[in-house]
Amino acid sequence: MNLLIDKWIPVSFNGESQRISLKKLLCDKQEQDWHIAVLRDDMDLAALQLLVCLVQVVLMPEDAKALKKRWSEPMSETDYEQAIQSFIDWFDLLHPETPFMQTASVTPEKGNKNWASLQKMFVGLPEKTSTSASSNGFFNTPNEIQAVHLGDAAIALFQQATNGFSLGGAAFSVGLKGSMPLTTLVLSENLRKTIWTNVLSKAFLMEKAPELLNAEIQKPTWVIAPHSNKQEGALHIGLLRGLFWQPAKIKLAVKDGLATGFFKNTGMCSIAGFWQHPHTPIDMLRLHTGNAKEKPFLSARNDLPLWGQMLSFFYTQSQVKLVDTQQEGTSCALVVQQYQDNSTWRGRDIKLAIGGYVKGGSAESLAGRRHETYSLSTDWENKSAEMLHLINIGLEVYKKLNAAMNKFALIAIDKGTLKAKESSFKKAVKGKARQAYFDNSESLMHSILRKLVWDDIASYQKQFADLARTIFEQIMMPYEHEPKMLQAIIESRAMLNNMLNKMGAVHE
Structure with a gap:
């Protein structure tokens, strides 16, 4: 199952479910009104973010003009096929040497002691190999999901590593953004345009976050593994490596073409410094404290409604004070900054999809999930x-x-x-x-x-x-x-x- 070639994207059209390829989505001249349709709202947003990340690293436009062209009209199949050639091996879930977001060397231990049930990959679902209360967020039994299409497995792999929490406790590090960060993505007229609206041009990145393009290690973690016994510097992590950062050593268990669980090996990696993820607002105050354990990315809070953090989704403020809370120097996500700066969308209204998990009483416990869509009318930039x-x-x-x-x-x-x-x-x-x-x-x-x-x-x-x-x-x-x-x-x-x-x- 290759994410750049095969039909893996779960969508609905006119009430009917189907799977389409990324090429179909980006190149179809008919512009079908597809809607992502996975298992639940958090996985829908995860699928969208995965698509955005794929297009970001494989098809990144040079500048605002090139981005406008990609957003305005479907790209040619020839251009698409040429662009993906050097990336094909990295985005194959079953590749023998570089399986997508997995470690090829992970194999079953005697008695399958390192096996984990599939639901452990879907944040908040109870699973057979854990008695943790935090794994019982959304379902009542550990057998709701026993096998899934490899496309859904890819979405779950990506979501767990990018927006979830540790797989297996202290032996497995959380992702670059810490535990359970929020995701903010701009929505457009259709799915294809939504994807391009959240793809940053090379020129914009060189202005706002040049370290992502200039970092010495660009290859993903399943091609060049993270250091297991020393810290990896955030400034050495390139755009592709960071967007698809996988801190855990895992390998999917596959039977009859379906994912049925996964195997995991002990191992962890830690990151020194700050990696600027383009899809999450940043608390600049926390960033500048210099506390290595304090990730500066915003998370949903159990003591505040999601709309209570709304300014941080849309604006970058020098200082904003709310009732009983302070958000000082919050910076909205880079995708929102580009939307505001780019002439293609300047003067338009804005619609954001916001999603994330709510932390419980401890660092790796789950209290719930928050997913909303907020819309602001024209001139929102000045409000x-x-x-x-x-x-x-x-x-x-x-x-x-x-x-x-x-x-x-x-x-x-x-x-x-x-x-x-x-x-x-x-x-x-x-x-x-x-x-x-x-x-x-x-x-x-x-x-x-x-x-x-x-x-x-x-x-x-x-x-x-x-x-x-x-x-x-x-x-x-x-x-x-x-x-x-x-x-x-x-x-x-x-x-x-x-x-x-x-x-x-x-x-x-």
């Missing part, structure tokens, strides 16, 4: 202050809801009803409020962004406030028939309304 104001409104309302829930818990506990469970009760009611507010505020934020009118800011305050009041009442409902809880409900409700009224969101 960072307005966006900040909108985000602050939403976060300020949440802060007040959280305070009201805290007051409810404290009064209820003081009434003697739950003294033995003080900590867990408070945590539970505040957690329910947080989850409900974050989940429901995503759709609210999308509806506001679709028809953003800054003269109507009072309306936006009221919409967030109404959401907070609704969530409060929903959480209070089970306690309304308990006499000992009535005072706690009344006082915390009054507190919430008073705080929201002072914001200008008066309850009608």
Whole structure:
């Protein structure tokens, strides 16, 4: 299965699923309206990112003019076939010497002791060889996926190494961006144009990140293996090597043309310095601390809705302060910077696909996943202050809801009803409020962004406030028939309304 030649890309067209080749996608003059269709939203985004990375390294345009041509019209099959010749062996999943994102020398140990179930490659799925709670993020049983098409296996390999966490604990290092970074990609009119919108021209890279093109090691890790006993300098890692960085030593188990699991060998590599990945926003403050263990790439947070980090997806700020959090010197991803600078898209609206996993209580535990699409209308480049104001409104309302829930818990506990469970009760009611507010505020934020009118800011305050009041009442409902809880409900409700009224969101 060769990613540059074969039909591996899972797409849907007019409701029917099929697999197409990369050449078909980039060269088809009919411009079919294909949509990526994998297993779930995170894998769809992973497939798109994999396609972008393939085109980036194999078909990188020289400058903005060449990029515009590639974006505007399908390329010729002749040009495509000529361009891929020197890369074919590197992107074959079953190549005997250089299998894509694998280590050819990994073989089964006696009794298959180094075998791992296929689901371990799909972030968040429970799998037979692990009892970790962090592996049970999205499915209930360890047998949901027992065999997959090699195209889907390629997507899972790429996603695990690029955006997941360690395979097998301390013996396996995480990727260049650390554990569970966010991915931001610009969406365009169709799949082909979306891919080219996220491909950086050589001229742009030479201006913004020349070290990626000038690094001494350009070949991928499955051709030149990372150092297993010493650090590899980030400045020595070229564009292709970094985009397809594979820190783990693994080899797919294949039966009847399907991937059924994988074998892994102990080994790890560590990176000294910072490698500028073009698809993830960077926290410049963390970057400049010089802490080698602190990766500067943004991750989704369990204590903040995804829209709370929205400024970092669209803008590069010298200093931006949000409610109860600071994002200083955040730099948006290079693909967004190019979109803003390139005359091909200047003056257009922008739509971003954002995705990533949420870390749990420990470095390699999983609390969930976040995947959203945010759209901003024309002149979005000049609206960072307005966006900040909108985000602050939403976060300020949440802060007040959280305070009201805290007051409810404290009064209820003081009434003697739950003294033995003080900590867990408070945590539970505040957690329910947080989850409900974050989940429901995503759709609210999308509806506001679709028809953003800054003269109507009072309306936006009221919409967030109404959401907070609704969530409060929903959480209070089970306690309304308990006499000992009535005072706690009344006082915390009054507190919430008073705080929201002072914001200008008066309850009608």
